[in-house]
Amino acid sequence: MRTNPRPVTRRSFLKGSLGAVGAFTIVPRHVLGGAGFTPPSESVGGALIGVGGRGPGTFNEMRELNPVKLAQCDVKWLDRADNKTLYTDFRRVLERKDIDVVAIGTPPHWHALISIAAMEAGKDVLSEKPMTRFIAEGRAVAEAEKRYGRIFQVGTFGRFGASRDRNHILTRKIMKSGLLKNCPAVHLHRGGFKVKEWSGLVNAKPQPVPKNLDWDLYVGPSPMKPYHPHRFGGTHRGYWDYEGGGLGDMGQHFLDPFTWIYGKDDTAPVEIEPHAPPAHHDACGMWGWVELKYADGLTLVLESGEWGERYNRKQSRGVTLNDLSEEDRRKVSEMPDPEPLRTFAEAVRTRKPAGGNAEAAHRTASLMHLANIAIRVGRRIRFDPVREVIVGDEEANRLVNQPMRAPWHL
């Protein structure tokens, strides 16, 4: 699992703070609330929702803010929740006024809804990847971030390292310059998707729900299905109801640098073609490769290496100054470098968007979702990146914005 590009251990944070101001300083709450805010305390109240798996690690990504963990929440705590520090229902956590920042480590079918609900309650959010389960969720998170002026950062940080690499900065400048009319770049990511590992079971008989688990709350916005242990606790990744297989699990890691380097934080591919067997209705399964093309010609290829024939349509290549005329090369060389990306803590302090903000994270997550939609319908699809709808394929378009089980809604 990748971590924050500027890892600041508690020890180094303290050392840095001492070096800077001569005394240890906890980030005051009024800094988070903005000027004129009277802090009820001098600490940042934190909550972790979804404590299994990556949960503690996600909370730890907020360590630069020195948050005090006031509440933890998990649907498997029916036997120990006290509704004071331990909860099963995240709504009770978000009602608390003393919580400023929320880390989300639940399975992905809850990421968007809890992110949105937290921002509606005035909290800043660091959510584990993948940001969402389907495309419309990402748009709703971005709208909530904007509506409430909150900070959102997705829990993957590959773009931070990429943004400090001179070659990647040059690529971004070339792409952002608009001078490259027909982009020849082909970015191929092969392997590492754990496709078979994160496939679902197709003949699992329902089992009794464990006494400590609130299954209804676990299922949440997804279609209600009977309990089976494979649908829970990591292997949930193998079901469309909760994630999107290995592509959903690993895609945001692999593609987070890609969208920054190629300047695609505000758009999406227009044509997506899969090579995969017909998908199962419930369980994520095998796929070979998916080719995603942007309107400017940029091609992204995701290849599992676990099924079918290898991708052989195009060779991998980047963009260089040689793809431009001499005059255009000069224009690019005169462009300023992009602004450094803000960490979650910097974003919280300055109230400016984090490097992995909702819009950027949404566009990265959309790549996995579009690839998965093409895999699920088994045919080429066309996407409108502005309206965020699939064009000319009603079945595929229904997967862009999937109905949610009440009372959960975007």
Add this chain to the structure above:
Amino acid sequence: MATTKPDVGALVEQMPETDRELQSKQPPEPDKPDQPRRPRRLDSFGEASKFTGPDPKAAEKIFAEIVAGGRDSILELIGLARDPSDADFKNYKAGYVLHGVALYVGRSENDRQRRLFAETLASQLSSEKLSKAVKGFLIRELQVAGGKEVAETLGRHLQDDELCEYVVQALIAIREGAGVQLRRGLEGATGKNRVTIIQALGVVRDTESAGALQRALSASDSDVRIAAACALGNIGDSGSVVALIKAADEAKGWEGIQNTKACLVLAERLLAAGKKADANRIYTHLRDSRTEAGERYVREAAEKALSGDQ
């Protein structure tokens, strides 16, 4: 359109076996001659296993043959489908093929086939031979491939406690013709079904239900009240401004947060519809009334909207 009736059962059985089944047929490992190979990671999940995926072209040929067999072949396929919870569940194959056919007929050039498929599925929702689990599966496939032609049939099952959620989700996906069915369904709905239908009326933005939803704002069940507020916000009707502001002002905790959101969403809908005065009424109220420190972010959101920085 049907000319030749294929052997649907035989076609279904052409689908590949699961990974566990395939591995169990492999020769024993040299050092364990008496034990078949098994995938180790699945041991804690009993005999359940993963599907391996057929050749796409071969699978499509099978889907095409079944569709060419017309309604009778689709009915036969439905008759083979079982849920893993059914006592006579045999394997995943019939359900998988049925989903494959749903995708096959959903290709844009196949609308006649798609309608036939959807109507055939819908016709079986009242069958006494199928379990509720299988009916739920059929409704989820109608969510994939169904159109307005099945909306009314689906609407008849809105009062079924076990099927209501699936029916509503299918109607939302179908969209066309959903509003009238949901409105009818709301009349007799209670408990969770009522919440589900109210929420759906908001999702499909059914303006004709605004009156009923406003009345639901004073229901005794907080889930009903929240769903109604959310739906009214999403529908974006000017006539809901006063009722939603009142609901947001009176509610506390989670309900207050959700109702405030409904106000902001309503204001955004009104702005988008060119009804700036109605939108500003909401923003002005939130700006002036959210004076507590913990509500500062709401006040700021309203101020930002009033300044035109949306």
